Structure formats: C-alpha cells, structure tokens
Amino acid sequence: MSQYNLFGRKPLQYADISEISCTACGWCAKFCPMGCIQQRSDGFYTVDEPQCIGCGKCKKNCFWDAIEMIRRTHEEASR
Ligand code: SF4
Ligand code: SF4
Helix, strand or coil: CCCCCCCCCCCCEEEEECCCCCCCCCCHHHHCCCCCEEECCCCCEEECHHHCCCCCHHHHHCCCCCEEEEECCHHHHHC
16 A cells, blocks of 8 residues: 555654553544544554544544554655
C-alpha cells in the first residue's frame, strides 16, 4: 500500500492505539472518516497509519483514553 493517503501527503500526526489501554470495544472505528481503524485477528483494534489523516476523532471518542496522537516533523510528513 502507498505510504500516502488520498490527500497525497502524510499528515502531521497520526493515531496510535495502546494495546495496554484498549478494551477492544470498537467504538472509535465508528467515527473514523477514513475507515482506517481495523479489528485485528486477536480482536483488538489498530490504525492503518498511512491512511490516517490525523483528525483526532477517534481519540476524542475513546472512553478509555487509549489513543495517542503521534506528531511527525515537517520533514517526515513531506517524505
Ligand atoms: S474506543 Fe478506545 S478502547 Fe475502544 S477499541 Fe477504540 S481505542 Fe480501543
Ligand atoms: S485520527 Fe482520524 S483518520 Fe486517523 S484513525 Fe483517528 S479518526 Fe481515523
């Protein structure tokens, strides 16, 4: 899969789900406009990072604060 999302560049941040805090409820996935939060075979959820636009909707809607937004530098985002 391409490292670029549909906007043609990497966003300055992306979501990362903590395997320790996540309860595998799947609630965050209902808010993702990119549909890039997917359930793994073990039941937990993960973000398809190249498709994430960094909007933060998943983080705002996670009751367990299991999602962290990871910032990229401008250099990383333009690669
Ligand atoms: S809403 Fe939070 S706890 Fe639920 S699946 Fe998403 S990251 Fe995990
Ligand atoms: S930050 Fe936005 S695009 Fe990225 S996984 Fe969360 S809801 Fe989806």
